Amino acid sequence: MSFYDWLLFFHIAAAFALVAALVVFWSVAVAARNVDRPAESLRFFRVAQPAQVLIIVGTMGTVLFGIWLAIDADAYQVWDAWVLIALVLWAIAAGTGQRGGRTYNDARQLATQLAAEGRGEEPSAELKTRLGDRTAMWLNIASSVAVLLILIDMIWKPGH
Amino acid sequence: MLAAIRPSDWNFPLLLHVLGAMLLVGGLVTGVTALILGWRRDSAFYSRFGFRALLFVAFPAWWLMRIAAEWIYSKENLAEDPTWVGIGYITSDAGGLLLLITLILTGIGARRLRRADGSGGGGSNLLVRIGTVLASLVLVTYLVTMWAMSAKPG
Numbered sequence A: 001m002s003f004y005d006w007l008l009f010f011h012i013a014a015a016f017a018l019v020a021a022l023v024v025f026w027s028v029a030v031a032a033r034n035v036d037r038p039a040e041s042l043r044f045f046r047v048a049q050p051a052q053v054l055i056i057v058g059t060m061g062t063v064l065f066g067i068w069l070a071i072d073a074d075a076y077q078v079w080d081a082w083v084l085i086a087l088v089l090w091a092i093a094a095g096t097g098q099r100g101g102r103t104y105n106d107a108r109q110l111a112t113q114l115a116a117e118g119r120g121e122e123p124s125a126e127l128k129t130r131l132g133d134r135t136a137m138w139l140n141i142a143s144s145v146a147v148l149l150i151l152i153d154m155i156w157k158p159g160h
Numbered sequence B: 001m002l003a004a005i006r007p008s009d010w011n012f013p014l015l016l017h018v019l020g021a022m023l024l025v026g027g028l029v030t031g032v033t034a035l036i037l038g039w040r041r042d043s044a045f046y047s048r049f050g051f052r053a054l055l056f057v058a059f060p061a062w063w064l065m066r067i068a069a070e071w072i073y074s075k076e077n078l079a080e081d082p083t084w085v086g087i088g089y090i091t092s093d094a095g096g097l098l099l100l101i102t103l104i105l106t107g108i109g110a111r112r113l114r115r116a117d118g119s120g121g122g123g124s125n126l127l128v129r130i131g132t133v134l135a136s137l138v139l140v141t142y143l144v145t146m147w148a149m150s151a152k153p154g
Helices: A003-031 A038-072 A081-116 A125-131 A134-156 B008-037 B043-076 B083-118 B126-151
Strands: none
Touching: A003 A038, A003 A081, A003 A134, A003 B008, A003 B043, A003 B126, A038 A081, A038 A125, A038 B008, A038 B043, A081 A125, A081 A134, A134 B008, B008 B043, B008 B126, B043 B083, B043 B126, B083 B126
C-alpha cells in the first residue's frame, strides 16, 4: 500500500465514523422524542456516548486527511472547486451539528440533575420540550443534508 | 486517481453503495452499543433498542449497499476479479447472513426479556448475548471490508 492509499483509507474511515455518529444521534433523537422521564432519557443518552467520540474523530479526520490528500495527490489541488465546495459544506455540517447538539446536551444535563435529586421517574415537561425541540431537529437535518451533499460532491467532483 | 478515470455513469450506483455501507456501519454501531450496554443493566430496554436499530437501520442499509454493489459490478465488466472484489463479496455476503442470524436471535431474546421484565423478572438473555457477539463480529468484518474497498489490494 502506498502512502496515498493509507491517506485515502484514513479519510474514508473518518467519513464512516462521522456518518456512524450521525446515525447513532438520529436513532437516539427519534426514539427519545416523546420521553419525559429523566431516568429513561439517560438510558438513551448512554447509547449516544460512543458517538461523541466518533463525531470528533470523523469531523476532524475527514478535513485533515482530505486536505492532506489534496496536497499529496498530483491530480488534485486544495483550491479545486469540488474541494472548496466540500470545505464549505463541512463547515456548515459542523456548525449546524454543534448548535443542534447543544440542545440535547442541555437535556442530558437536566436529566442528570433531576435523577441526582431523586426525581428520575417523575415526568418532566421541560425535559420533554428539550428532547422534542424542533429547532434542534432542523439544525440536525441541515447538518445531515450537508454531509450527504459532501458525499455527492466527493463522488461527482464537479469542475474536475 | 481512480475517481478521475471512473466513467460518470458509475457515480449514482457508487453513491448508493457508499451511502448504504455508511448507514450499515452506523446501524451496527448503534445496535452493538445498545446491546453491550444491556449486558450490565436494563437488558429489556437496551435489547429492544439494539434490535430495532439493527432491524430498521442496518438491515435495509445492507440491502442498499449490496444491490448497489452488484449494479456497479455489472458496469465494470472485469475480465478477472481483483482481490478486493473477492474480499468484498465474501465479507458482504457472510456479514449479511450473520446480520440475519443476529436479528433472529436478538428479536427472540428481546421479546423474552420484555416478558420477563413485565412479570418482575430481569437479567440478561443468552440469545441476546450471542447476538451481541455476532453483531460485533459483523461490525469488525465490515471495517476490514472498508479497508479493502478503499486500499483496493491486488
